[in-house]
Amino acid sequence: MENQDEIIYIKRILDGETNLFSYFPERYSRSIHSLIARIIPLKEDAEELTQDTFLKAFRKLDTFKGECSFSTWLFRIAYNTAISATRKRRIILPAIDDAMLERVSDELVDTVFEDDEDEIRLQKLEAAINKLTVEEKTLITLFYTDNKPVAEIADLLEQTTDNVKVRLFRVRKKLYVLMNN
């Protein structure tokens, strides 16, 4: 229903009712900013890129065909905008051997991440999150913070659902390894 309303809004905006576009930043600016800030930590840059995301969406509004939900389309623009910005400054992140990840069992990871009371462990986890790649940070932000279903994340990142699931499991293991190194 919401998607239908948004499509009607888009049609009206394209017909000249530009002021209706304010509905979209009012609804999505916080979550878009949250995603971009996860990728681009500098506050001013993140805000600027959030504005750029909405401007790009406005410019390309006539290309939105309604094949996916408007929010997925908007998040995809935000993700691509943020990724393009990170390409300008290369950050070297610790590489983790695949074999090391294989040795970590899912049960162990489940147990560690189930407990949210241990402050020292949480600090380690925050530090580990900062060492993740941009794609990995995006993935866990969309899944945990934005509470998006795997299918929608897959659509947004233009990957298969299975691939997203596998990557999510790998990120959890990687976080565990980073916490313990």
Place this chain on the structure above:
Amino acid sequence: MTMKQDKAILKALKSQESPALSYDFNARLMSRVYVVVEKKKKRAYILSLCLISTVSLGLISLAGYLLKDHLVLDFTLTLPRMNFTIGSLSKYSFSIYIAVLTFILIGLDTYFRHIFIKRKNNKSGLLN
């Protein structure tokens, strides 16, 4: 156990929540949007102006060419009584000129009509 129960990851992510957007974020964004709209309108205006100028120039050139090479106008002016004759102007050439002009205008009309309908269909296609 499902990943959604990773309470520690969720808490860690929430503790790193980004600061709020500045209070005038939406106002600044909308003012930029209006600038984009103005630019779009200006671009469309310039484009249509260029198109009209090109078509007009083309038609003028065509008329000039036809008048110079294919049509000969012969005016005879006699005072006090003005006598206007189109002596050597062939009715045949003049008809071709009018026909070509008509075809060009019909062609342009069809072309712009096609673009207009296509754009209208694209917009209405969003609702389907």
